[in-house]
Amino acid sequence: MAKQSRVLKVGLIGSGAIARDQHLPYWRELEEEGRVRVVGVCDLIKERREREAAKCASATPYASYKKMLQGESFDIIDICTQNRVHAPAAIAASEAGAHVLVEKPMAMNSRECEAMIAAAKKAGKKLMVAQHMRFEARAEKLKEVVESGALGEIYTAETKWLRRRGIPGWGQFHIKKESLGGPLIDIGVHMMDLCVWLMGSPKPVAASGKVYRKFGDRPDLFNADWGVHYPAREFDVEDYATALIRFEKGLTMQMSVSWAANVHDEIENMFILGDKGGIGLNPLGYFSADHSSLSHMTWDWLSEEDGHRREVRHFCECVEKDQPVMVKPEESLHIQKIIDAIYESSRRNKEIIIK
Ligand SMILES: NC(=O)c1ccc[n+]([C@@H]2O[C@H](COP(=O)([O-])OP(=O)(O)OC[C@H]3O[C@@H](n4cnc5c(N)ncnc54)[C@H](O)[C@@H]3O)[C@@H](O)[C@H]2O)c1
Structure with a gap:
């Protein structure tokens, strides 16, 4: 029993x-x-x-x-x-x-x-x-494709999450001493964690980046459904960040994220590219070329269960059964080192070596 x-x-x-x-x-x-x-x-x-x-x-x-x-x-x-x-x-x-x-x-x-x-x-x-996106069915499917070897040699990743106007209007997201930064650590951390995990958790070795504040501290900010419940003068984090990250074995990742940018609509995507195939999040799929033509595979049905639910249940089960957790703290440390390096690179206008 x-x-x-x-x-x-x-x-x-x-x-x-x-x-x-x-x-x-x-x-x-x-x-x-x-x-x-x-x-x-x-x-x-x-x-x-x-x-x-x-x-x-x-x-x-x-x-x-x-x-x-x-x-x-x-x-x-x-x-x-x-x-x-x-x-x-x-x-x-x-x-x-x-x-x-x-x-x-x-x-x-x-x-x-x-x-x-x-x-x-x-x-x-x-x-x-709590990197809940790793627990979503779409991430699980992409990981399965990567682990099957269908991408061949993975060489790079690209990710973008740009909101037109979507600065969190509650809590402490806009205050540097409470939150550290803006979209880089809010939504960028999700996308970077997902890309790096899908690439097989390579070790980051350098990052070059730039962060900007163009909207958050403007009293005339139009922020649609996100509300503006903070005094604009308190806003001291970035509202846009862009970076190129280098990893061991020549892998790279390009990333840009924003809470507010003059784009048509919200863009949330990532690609992992290999020499045999690539995967993307939006549309979700596997892209390659077979028999002298381009091919595209997607999945008809995937569970829409909330990633947060799976994450909480996973953590509970790991404790119950004394099993290893899916998001290793050392992987999260690597993501934080990338974040530290991007902010430093932006301040110092140079690429930062990650140790
Ligand atoms: N995974 C996701 O998709 C996701 C989404 C939103 C927020 N978050 C993260 O969740 C965290 C909280 O975000 P939120 O939107 O719930 O913010 P929030 O401001 O609504 O909630 C934070 C709560 O913490 C409380 N608090 C602050 N200091 C405390 C202390 N010393 N002891 C006890 N309580 C304290 C505050 O009073 C507040 O009620 C942040 O780290 C944010 O990055 C994650």
Whole structure:
């Protein structure tokens, strides 16, 4: 008979938008299945911690994560605060003996990421960054195609995610000391993680990039459905970033991302190119040439299950069965090193070597 694992105790640090819409509903599902119990919900804002705690069977709302970690023993801590709090909360949770799931980007710089990895290793606990796009069925399919060898030798990747007007109008996304940066660390981190993972996680060796702020701090900004709930003078991150990243073995990746750019409509795409075939996200497909003509393969039906749901369930299962996590913290550290290098390159107007 299969061993019945015990009910895991889960705590949430940060109960704002992503926790409310894409983490807690899936922990609640697992709670209903009898696999976890959400025992603590922490947020600085009383109304948020009380509202989200009340949705769970027996969760206590906390105003301080330090007090929460002292007051209970947790198997899993899920961190959904703004980026500045990711590292200190993750380190405290590892030191308290919990496995840690933390929202993207991993932290504010690669030194913080290294400290998070060291704390998790010392505690003998898991650490995973919530790169939910890897868990979507379309990413899973593309990975399957890559692993079949159908691309031949992969040499480069390109990705673009440009919004016409789509600056997050809530939270701390627009403030550098809280979030580190704008679209590069918000949506760029998703696309870079996906491309690098699909390319087989090569080690980055250099990056050259430039970031711009053209819209976010303008009081006349038109931001359509995203709302403008921040004073424009507070906006001190970029709203556009572009970069060329070099990896070991001559691989490269080009990337540009924006929260606001004068383009026709939102563009969200990536390609991984090999000498036998290529893959793309939008339209989703495999592109090659066979029998002297071009061919294009796509898939008629793929699950539309939310990647966040699969990610939360995956993390729970990894803890239950003591299995390795899909998003390795060392891979997230490499992405953070690329981000650090792009900002430095933009500041210093030169290519930065990544060590
Ligand atoms: N994976 C995705 O697609 C995705 C989408 C949106 C946001 N995110 C990430 O999720 C994180 C949160 O984003 P959000 O949109 O939920 O922001 P948000 O501002 O709505 O929520 C953050 C919450 O954290 C709380 N908080 C801040 N400091 C805290 C502390 N010390 N202790 C406890 N709570 C604290 C805030 O009060 C707030 O309620 C960010 O890192 C963001 O990058 C990921």
